[in-house]
Structures are given as structure tokens and as C-alpha cells.
Amino acid sequence: MRLFVGLLPPPPVRDELILALEAHRPRWPGLRWLEPASWHVTLSFLGEVPDRVLPELRARLADAATRHPPLTLSLTGAGAFPSAGRARVFLTGLGGDRPGLARLADQVGAGALEAGAGQTDRRRFTPHLSLARCRADTDVSALVEAFGAFSGAAWEAGTVDLIRSDFGGGTTGGGGARYETVEEWPLTARAPRGQS
DSSP: OEEEEEEOOOHHHHHHHHHHHTTTGGGOTTSEEBOGGGOOEEEEEEEEOOGGGHHHHHHHHHHHHHTSOOEEEEEEEEEEESOGGGEEEEEEEEEESHHHHHHHHHHHHHHHHHTTOSOTTOOOOOOEEEEEEEEEEEOOHHHHHHHTTOBOOOEEEOEEEEEEEEESOOBTTSOSEEEEEEEEEEOOSOOOTTOO
């Protein structure tokens, strides 16, 4: 099955983002806007994972979760991959405990590799939440500038989710993927002194 590990923003955060995007979406009908129910922050993309690897993968992810406290995060700003001038993905970034988020992503990715899942050519972690995709390189500079001032409310990411992706439906305008949480683990470590 095709899997990744991620964080899911809670419904109030999704609702706030939906409202903030309302004025922008009609001006960009050529973008394939992702459904809010599928919004997530990817910590580690695993790809196709054989069933025999799942028990060890689950154990490694559970272990990683126990080593990290809940993270206070917020959605903020706008950007695009690979660039605003020739975008394939329009996104919002993350603020808050970015160092803790990077450590969690690193440990989750390392654990997945040790379990025999995951990508050996792991890219540098760039925390973001994808909002829309482009079929061809698209200049979204004006959209990035217009949405750049977005700053969402802080929220607590308290679980790590193992998510299955099935292609065939899931974006407005057709295509895309449908996501289903296979299992989740609470982030249970205590925050270091002076942090909340």
C-alpha cells in the first residue's frame, strides 16, 4: 500500500483556512484546489510499503511519537514549489515550533527507513500544507503575494498519522488522491522546561 506519515490540522484550522481562501479561489480557476478534508503536513513520504514491513513500521512510528511532545504550530504565508513563477504546487507554510517539527520529521523518516519503508533519497524537509496543484508550470506570483499575509491561529499537533493514499479522486476538478488514516500515535513526551 502507498503510505506517508503526516500531521492533520484540526477542523477549526481547516475552517479558518477555507474562509481565508474564499476570495482567492474564484480568481484562479485553472488550479486544482485540494479538498480541505485531504489537507495534511507530510513528515515522511514512504511510497509503496509491503505488508510484511507494517508491524516493524508501526513499532518505529510509535517509538518516535513517544519521544516528542505535542507541537504548537500555525499555518502562515504562501509559497509555491518549485517557484512562484513556474509553480506545480501552491501552498501555505508553517510557523510555531519548526525546530521540533523538523526533529520529528527526521526521526519518523529514519525509523521508516530502519523498518524497511521510506525513501533512501529523502529530500530536505520543507514544512508546508499543499492547497492547490497545477497541471503545467504556472505563474502564481500574484496569488502568493495576495495570500502571503495569511496568518492562522495556533493549534496543537498531538498525533502522528500513518496515512494511505489511493489515487482516483480527491481534488476539486477531478483526479488526485484520497487519503485514509491507517493508524495514529499520540506525541507523548514532556516538553522541555520553558516550552509549552
